[in-house]
Every structure is written in structure tokens, then in C-alpha cells.
Amino acid sequence: MRGSVRAPPSKSYTHRAVLAAGYADGATVRNPLDSADTRATARAVEAFGGTVERGDDAFVVEGFDGRPDTPEDVLDCANSGTTMRLTTATAALGSGLTVLTGDGSLRSRPQGPLLDALADLGARAESTRDDGRAPLVVGGHIDGGEVAIPGDVSSQYVTALLMAGAVTETGVGVELTTELKSAPYVDITLEVLRDFGVEAEATDDGYRVPGGQTYAPAGGEYAVPGDFSSMSYLLAAGALAADGELTVLGARPSAQGDSAIVDVLSRMGAPLDWDREAGEIAVSRADLAGVEVDVGDTPDLLPTIAALGAAADGTTRITNCEHVRYKETDRVSAMADELGELGAVVEEEHDTLVVRGGESTLRGGTVSGHDDHRIVMSLALCGLVADGDVTVEGADHVDVSFPGFFGTLRDLGADVTEQA
Ligand SMILES: O=C(O)C1=C[C@@H](OP(=O)(O)O)[C@@H](O)[C@H](O)C1
Numbered sequence: 023m024r025g026s027v028r029a030p031p032s033k034s035y036t037h038r039a040v041l042a043a044g045y046a047d048g049a050t051v052r053n054p055l056d057s058a059d060t061r062a063t064a065r066a067v068e069a070f071g072g073t074v075e076r077g078d079d080a081f082v083v084e085g086f087d088g089r090p091d092t093p094e095d096v097l098d099c100a101n102s103g104t105t106m107r108l109t110t111a112t113a114a115l116g117s118g119l120t121v122l123t124g125d126g127s128l129r130s131r132p133q134g135p136l137l138d139a140l141a142d143l144g145a146r147a148e149s150t151r152d153d154g155r156a157p158l159v160v161g162g163h164i165d166g167g168e169v170a171i172p173g174d175v176s177s178q179y180v181t182a183l184l185m186a187g188a189v190t191e192t193g194v195g196v197e198l199t200t201e202l203k204s205a206p207y208v209d210i211t212l213e214v215l216r217d218f219g220v221e222a223e224a225t226d227d228g229y230r231v232p233g234g235q236t237y238a239p240a241g242g243e244y245a246v247p248g249d250f251s252s253m254s255y256l257l258a259a260g261a262l263a264a265d266g267e268l269t270v271l272g273a274r275p276s277a278q279g280d281s282a283i284v285d286v287l288s289r290m291g292a293p294l295d296w297d298r299e300a301g302e303i304a305v306s307r308a309d310l311a312g313v314e315v316d317v318g319d320t321p322d323l324l325p326t327i328a329a330l331g332a333a334a335d336g337t338t339r340i341t342n343c344e345h346v347r348y349k350e351t352d353r354v355s356a357m358a359d360e361l362g363e364l365g366a367v368v369e370e371e372h373d374t375l376v377v378r379g380g381e382s383t384l385r386g387g388t389v390s391g392h393d394d395h396r397i398v399m400s401l402a403l404c405g406l407v408a409d410g411d412v413t414v415e416g417a418d419h420v421d422v423s424f425p426g427f428f429g430t431l432r433d434l435g436a437d438v439t440e441q442a
Pocket residue numbers: 033034035037104175176177178181203204207321322345
């Protein structure tokens with residue numbers, strides 16, 4: 023493989039910018055990610071009374087100005103946890119009831135702590151099956167207050183409360199009752215809020231957002247940076263299989279914790295150069311060595327690092343990963359099962375995944391993508407080095423965050439065949 027490629031726009035920033043534009047009078051979101059997940063957030067903004075015109079280079083959003091309508095129909099969040107968490111808090115601002123649901127994966131993911139927090143703030147926030155999972159029924163009206171919430175299930179609860187809290191009367195204070203996992207995602211939220219002219223801050227025990235604020239980005243526009251989680255697959259592909267240089271464009275520094283992939287790959291021994299000002303990362307192939315990585319801040323990197331570990335010499339130990347079990351699928355167990363299927367020696371503990379790699383151990387085979395975009399993309403990486411073809415089932419799920427993934431791999435020189 024070799025060549026240069028532009029990273030897809032960030033999914034996390036696109037979700038936030040589209041919803042922030044919804045909370046505003048409106049805004050133009052430049053360089054948005056147009057994927058299944060971000061379309062779910064766009065649909066939610068429309069259900070709450072806004073409009074989203076999706077063009078090639080921009081989404082033009084007319085907002086609902088901090089006062090969401092009661093949706094005419096059930097809100098289908100599809101596969102997107104971010105959409106469901108962030109818009110559950112939006113629904114608590116309205117006067118009527120909103121019903122939120124999603125696909126089988128999303129209906130299995132935990133929403134209980136956010137429902138409890140919204141109920142503590144005075145909303146009606148229920149799980150129809152009373153198990154803390156969607157379908158959810160949520161209605162208002164919250165006008166602010168203090169709330170306590172655990173931080174070790176999903177940081178998206180905090181993001182949801184801060185984004186909605188800004189348009190409540192009195193604001194919202196969030197006290198974390200445990201350590202916060204995935205903390206850089208809240209930093210992304212604070213960055214987007216700041217860029218939309220909304221004040222919010224970290225406090226000694228959590229976060230606080232004053233109420234009565236108006237969302238409005240400078241010049242009515244917001245530009246989305248490149249996505250470091252998506253870049254992780256491209257950079258890993260380069261480290262595994264680029265005989266010349268593979269360059270990823272659109273890699274300017276931002277609040278994304280997943281830029282840690284650059285450090286992980288360097289520690290594994292990949293020759294890598296990040297020109298931060300130009301936003302370009304160049305990488306080429308090397309024999310990789312196993313490393314220890316704490317993914318407390320970077321859960322979405324676990325599948326990528328596990329796949330790299332299977333191709334690296336020695337042991338890769340991924341720690342602090344319990345929260346990675348609450349994603350589209352239990353990604354700790356999914357990667358353990360599928361890498362094992364390809365011949366890697368993997369040990370799974372509740373909070374740790376150990377991969378004993380060595381390129382020669384990876385063989386071809388057919389593996390399940392677990393209907394999870396990140397599992398699909400990570401297993402595809404194994405195909406670049408395995409001794410035989412790797413067939414990944416359910417490959418169309420890349421549409422969730424990186425619709426052009428396989429075409430991009432092919433453009434860079436990988437041999438990719440799609441089967442119906
Ligand atoms: O807020 C976000 O944009 C995200 C937060 C993370 O989830 P958790 O906070 O649930 O770990 C991450 O895994 C997800 O892909 C996107």
C-alpha cells in the first residue's frame with residue numbers, strides 16, 4: 023500500500039455541531055461527516071422542529087432555537103449511541119413526550135444513568151421495559167439544577183446534560199460519582215460549545231453549564247475537523263502494509279483523545295511523522311512490537327490496537343477497557359473471539375485484553391463483523407498481513423462512521439473484493 027488520503031470528517035464533532043445548530047437559530051456545518059450515525063442526529067433535529075439540508079460540503083441547519091417541538095413520530099436513532107444519549111436530554115426540554123428507539127444493538131445499550139439524572143432534574147424519563155434500555159419515553163420539562171451521575175458507563179451522558187443544560191433556565195451542574203471514562207469526548211463537547219458561544223466548564227467534582235444561553239457560532243458557520251478514530255485504521259494499515267509512504271491528510275490536532283493512535287503506533291515501532299501544522303501524518307511499514315495501552319480515555323481505539331497486537335511480535339496488553347463492552351457490541355469479547363479465529367492467542371479479562379501476536383500466527387479465514395463498524399474495519403486490517411484471505415461478514419456496517427472505508431483501502435493498494 024502507498025499514497026495519500028484525506029481522513030473522513032469527525033463523527034463526534036459532526037453530531038455535536040448538527041445538534042448545536044439545532045439548539046441555535048441555525049448554522050452551516052462545513053465538512054460534515056455524512057454517515058448513518060450523523061444522519062440519525064440530523065433526523066432528530068428535524069423531528070424537534072429544525073431542518074437539515076445535507077449538501078456535499080456542508081449541512082445547512084435551521085434550528086429549533088432551544089425549544090424543541092414534540093416529535094410527530096418515534097425517533098429512530100438507528101445504531102447511534104451518541105444520537106440517543108444527546109437527544110434524550112433534548113427531549114427533556116420539550117413539553118410533550120418523545121419516544122426514542124433504535125436497532126437491536128442500540129436497544130441493548132445502557133441508558134439508565136441518564137434517565138435517572140433527567141428524572142432527578144424533574145423530567146419524565148423512562149425505559150418502556152424498565153431495564154434502563156431503549157425504547158425510551160422522555161418528556162419535560164427540566165429547567166436546570168444539580169445532578170449526580172456515574173462517569174464510568176458513558177461520557178455521552180455528561181455531553182447530553184451540558185448541551186441541553188445551556189438552554190435551561192438555571193443551568194445544570196453535573197457531579198460525577200465515579201471516575202470519568204472517555205473523558206476527552208467531554209473536552210470535544212466543551213470545545214464545540216465554546217465555538218457556538220456557549221459557556222461551560224469543568225468543576226472540582228464534574229462540570230457546570232450556566233442556563234439561559236444562546237447557541238450561535240461565529241459567522242454562522244462551524245467547520246468539522248478530521249476523525250482520528252477513522253484515521254486509526256488508515257495509519258494501522260500503513261504500519262502493517264505500506265512499502266512506500268502512506269500519508270493521511272486532515273490530521274490537525276484537536277481535542278480528540280484518539281489522536282493517541284499516533285503515539286501507540288510509534289511505541290510499536292512504526293516509522294511515523296506527524297506535521298501538526300499541515301495536518302499530515304506519514305507512516306510506513308515496520309516489524310511491530312507489542313505494547314501496553316490504557317484505553318480509559320480512548321475506547322474506540324481498542325479494536326484497532328487489538329488487531330495491531332495480533333500482527334505485532336510479543337504481547338499487547340490493553341487495559342482499563344470495561345466500558346468498551348457497552349458499545350455497538352461487546353468489543354472486548356468480539357475482538358477476542360475473532361482474532362482467536364484468525365490464529366492469534368488472546369486472553370480476555372473483564373477489564374483487560376491481552377493479545378499475543380506475531381505476524382506468522384495470523385491466518386486467513388471468515389470472521390464475523392458483529393454488525394459493528396469498528397470490528398469490521400479492525401478485522402479487515404488483519405487481512406493485510408494474514409497468511410490467506412480474510413473475509414469479514416457484515417462489512418456494510420462501515421456506513422456508520424466511515425462509508426468509503428473499503429474504497430479507500432483499495433485506492434491505497436489493498437486487494438479488496440466485495441461479496442454480496
Ligand atoms: O461522545 C462521543 O462522541 C463518543 C463517546 C464515546 O462513548 P462513551 O462516552 O460512551 O465511552 C465513544 O466511544 C463514541 O464512539 C463517541
